[in-house]
Amino acid sequence: xxxNAPARDREVIVTDPVCGMEVEEPLTFRATFAAHxxxxxxxxxxxxxxxxxxxxxxxxxxxxxx
Ligand SMILES: [Zn+2]
Numbered sequence: 001x002x003x004n005a006p007a008r009d010r011e012v013i014v015t016d017p018v019c020g021m022e023v024e025e026p027l028t029f030r031a032t033f034a035a036h037x038x039x040x041x042x043x044x045x046x047x048x049x050x051x052x053x054x055x056x057x058x059x060x061x062x063x064x065x066x
Contacts, residue, residue: 014038017056018045033057 012025021041029040033053040046049056 016041016045018048 013022014025015021016023017038018040023039023041025039027039029043029046031038031040031046031050031053033049034057036057038049038057040049
């Protein structure tokens with residue numbers, strides 16, 4: 001744990017599975033795959049993910065999502 005600023009509880013940092021960039025939820029660019037929701041930094045990354053999600057995450061949703 002780095003910092004624990006209790007400013008906004010709903011602010012969650014997740015990793016864009018396509019480019020690896022850290023993005024902050026809630027985001028506009030989202031996609032659901034294998035019952036998991038993923039967030040992206042841009043529509044471009046989202047489109048890439050939607051085109052072939054299995055290239056970025058395991059179909060069982062085992063990819064780290066924190
Ligand atoms: Zn991205």
